[in-house]
Amino acid sequence: MMVGRPDKATPASTRQPVLTGALEDYLESIYLLEREHGFARVRDIARARGVKAGSVTPALKRLDEAGLVEYAQREYVKLTDQGNRAARRVLARHDLLKRFFEEVLQMEPGAAEREACAMEHSLSPQGMDGLVRFFEFLSICPEGLRGWLEKFHACAAVQSDGGSCDSSCSCYGDGERRRVPSIRLVDIEPGRAARVLQVDARGAVRQRLLDMGLLPGVEVRVERLAPGGDPIWIGLKGSQLALRSSEASAVMVEG
């Protein structure tokens, strides 16, 4: 697939050579072979790509021209430093896309792999960069999310059952139950931790729980129970609280 065609709207802001998807795949294969065996032979590359050895040569030539591999029409191919970096970037990108399909869109690993392969070359560098930054944000900044990913999953689950998200899965509002694997904080076993999904209480109780930092997205741990199982003792970031089970049943956490 030819993707690397010059994009007029965006001047090449990076000094990276623009590679076609096929060349990127070659780069990837060479990198993996080198990592596995310490070297990469044309034969092996052809086998890994599922092509004839003859078709490998032009690709290698072009990679050589771009200064990414050292190839002198012999058996062994070697990545240059620049090539090594480029290959790693390609791989990381692939990995990131695969995780996006797996973790955010919740696809099977095999399907996620196929989608990632198909997608990684078809995006413009700009689109790819945006996606990378976004996904990096998702993975390094969990407290910035405060549960919307969970809400999205809940909605997706309802939609796949044939329902409509806004009618059957209102992600807010006190009265409506959501169809996510959520359980009441009071049902968590002592010693287990879970992330808060929502606080169903009203009025003073709700305000107090929120003031104490029991916000959606916050991780709480049930430390222990009092004699008779009530109240419960929970730990959250930086503080420890006792809640009566009546209050703790208003707090829904991930199941």
Place this chain on the structure above:
Amino acid sequence: MKALSAKTAPAPVRVALLGNPNCGKTTIFNALTGARQKVGNYPGVTVERRQGTCYQGEHCLELVDLPGTYSLTSYSPEEKITQEQVLAGGFDVVVVVVDSTMLGRSLVLLAQAMMVGVPLVLCLNMADEARQAGQQLDLRRMSSLLGMPVVETVGHRGQGIEQLRRAIVAQRTGGEHGHGLVLGRSLREALAAVSARLENLPQLYRGQRAWFALKLLLDEPRFVSLAGELGLQGARDEAARQRAALEVATGMDIGLYVTECFFGFVDGLLREVTLRPARADARSLSDRVDTVLAHRLLGLPIFGAVMFAIFWVTFTAGEIPMGWIEDGFTALGRWLGGLWPAGSESLLRSLLVDGVIGGVGGVVVFLPNILLLFLGLALLEDTGYLARAAFLMDRLMHRFGLHGKSFLPLLVGFGCSLPGIMATRTLENERDRLTTMLVLPLMSCGARLPVWLLLIPAFFPAAWQAPLLWLIYSVGIVLALGLAWLLRRTLFRGAEAPFVMELPPYRLPTLRAVTMKMAERCWLYLRKAGTMILAISILMWFITSYPKPDSEQLRSLPPAGSAAAAGQLERHQAADRLRHSLAGRLGTALEPVFAPLGFDWKLNTALIGAFAAKEVFVAQLGIVYSLGGVDEESPDLRQALRRDYTPLQALALMLFLLIGTPCMATFAITRRESGSIKWALLQLGGLTALAWLVALLVFQGGRLLGLG
């Protein structure tokens, strides 16, 4: 020079301390003011008001310690008062005290205070603990981001207090006021839209437009109705529109969204100023201790043992100084009595010796017990163990509408109701506090023990004695819990206060904090003894001594008088005098009321004495029966009682004494601690009515069964 500066002394700076419960706010307050403070109540409510003054150079700081609160809303009485005070208290500077080990949560209150638009000072208390946990903050940056002075303190060691005082004065005398509260754009715009319609806010709330707008946006009933009254329907409707728009846009209800915004601001702030975060395992020692002390099975037995130890120390170690005080008062009485010639009937002498010294001495004598008990309680509170005890006991107490922390005052009530009622201060919620206070006299206190020890052996066979004593105590407990249950369903009905109790890490109490707490409570106790109790003692003395009978009305000496007969006569005369006195007459007049319970005038008169102090009942009965110098071990008195009354009457009497007429000191302290005489009157009247009813049922029921 001095005189000159006194003339131009600046107006006092009015300062309020605002902070979460357990943030060490009161410790800071104490460190700032030292002994120059006054503890009282806010008018009409059971919320403590602490005031004090201190000096910084020529500036006099007038400080108010506001009730501890987690946010500025108006759900609980504490929050209501705090919000009202911050808004309309006319403070020049508000010091927000936060626990440095819990900044992520406690700074949210600061963020709210920043909306109000008063000059602020941020006090990062417990800085030593935070440092030990490895936390490092860039204070200068924090101060410039927030636009207010930031001072680190260690309240209980007095560290940073000087700087805090200086910062307060600086903030007052033209400090920077540009508060750097950064909220999300959507919230900011919504608030601006609402505030734009608050042009006509009256003087009282001038400068608090942002706060008013926030509260309207949050749909807080108090502000919504206030807006209605002030003719600000436009702002109210705008707030409703903005609220709906925000809720749709964010997918959150407004309360959650605004709270998230505040938490978001705090998160951002902390990210900017944290040079090194605290280690994650900073609490591990405390947590390890809790695996034992708060254990599901071990916790309660350990708590029982701790309480037993405290009681044991209180009553055994307290004996010794109690003896000294008793001796001291006796000696004082004798010395005072000796100032008059022997046999004098001086009114002043009788007033001083029998009324004042007898009455006040009887209360002051418990001071060592109170001191020791409060030492124990202060240690429990300051180490943080009290919160664990409340955690362990809450299930049981909650069944009866009480709070886990109510347990402790009730337990203390077995020793004496006074410290028990004073210990209800550990309860943060007003309703919990009042309920606990009102039912507390049902715990059979130490002063009632002599009464049980007199009556039970007088009327019941040995095998029944221990079970009966147990029964009396149990009836008290059951009734207290039942009444609490009833109160919570009648008088104190309404939405239950949330039980979300913080469990602070264990801390080593400091000598300074503990002694301060003890001194404060002892002073309260002594002051009570010196004022209200003194007055009631004099009243009791008066009604038991006046009017005096004429000499003809007294039995006269038989012709052949032996020394023994003379003694007998003197005692008879004492009995006659008592019968003739107001108390005796009152006792006689009360006969129709108490006859259905099986009480005659003698018991009634003794009961009036029991209002002074429960143990006085025994002495009064002694006088009525003309038996001088009785105590609960007197066989003569027991015999006399057995002759006049049946065991059924005795049981009714004991129940009446257990339930009814809390003593005058209890009345006085309830009035003081509840902040209103109506609660004290309710307690007195309600318990006495209940006592009457229970005694009636027992006596009449027993008679029907043929027991009488």
